Amino acid sequence: MDCPPARAAGKPRDLYPQDFKDAAARDTAEAHRLVTAYNALTQEMHSSPQSGGHWVTLGSQLKTIVAQAAQLFDDIHLGRRAAFSPGGSGYGDFANYRWQAAKESGAVETLRSMKDVQVDTLNQVETDTWGQPITDAQFALRNAALWRSR
Numbered sequence: 001m002d003c004p005p006a007r008a009a010g011k012p013r014d015l016y017p018q019d020f021k022d023a024a025a026r027d028t029a030e031a032h033r034l035v036t037a038y039n040a041l042t043q044e045m046h047s048s049p050q051s052g053g054h055w056v057t058l059g060s061q062l063k064t065i066v067a068q069a070a071q072l073f074d075d076i077h078l079g080r081r082a083a084f085s086p087g088g089s090g091y092g093d094f095a096n097y098r099w100q101a102a103k104e105s106g107a108v109e110t111l112r113s114m115k116d117v118q119v120d121t122l123n124q125v126e127t128d129t130w131g132q133p134i135t136d137a138q139f140a141l142r143n144a145a146l147w148r149s150r
Contacts, residue, residue, distance in 0.1 A: 016097055020094055020097045020098075020101075021101075023094070023098065024097065024098055024101035024102065024105070027072065027076060027098060027101070027102055027105075027107055028101070028102070028105040028107050030072060031069070031072065031102070031105075031106075031107035031110050031111050032107075032110075034065055034068055034069045034072070034110075034111070034114065035069075035110050035114070037061075037065045038062065038065050038066065038069070038114060041058055041061055041062045041065060042062065044058055045058045045059065045062065065114075066114050066115075066117055066118045066121075067118065069110075069111050069114035069115060069118075070111075070114065070115040070118045072111055073108070073111035073112055073114070073115045074115075076098055076099055076102050076107075076108065076111070077099065077108070079095040079098060079099070080095050080096055080098070080099040081095075082095045083095040083096035083099075084096070
């Protein structure tokens with residue numbers, strides 16, 4: 001994909017190629033689809049009895065939707081790092097454009113909220129099961145190294 005010049009006259013949004021804009025529009029549409037599905041599922045869960053297979057199926061579907069939203073958020077957010085890495089094109093990079101367009105459309109806020117649901121739910125399950133959220137391996141190794149160095 002072509003990148004716009006670092007500085008140019010005119011509207012900055014007009015400097016980007018159409019394929020950047022089309023991809024960002026697909027992100028926005030997907031975020032909208034996910035939040036619509038999430039809202040419909042939560043509404044159906046609240047109006048359904050908690051016993052039986054239907055409620056479990058709805059919960060499973062909800063978990064899938066939330067995971068998809070979290071993945072899309074991570075793709076957009078973490079992809080932006082690539083734009084400013086040594087191999088990236090900075091402000092003219094597609095990953096940066098994608099992030100800025102998603103912020104502007106409200107997709108970032110929506111997807112981040114859904115990802116927060118996923119993180120909060122996982123932390124609650126781990127706390128209920130183990131007494132505290134489980135740390136990732138990198139955090140545990142760092143803590144072990146610090147403890148050993150004392």
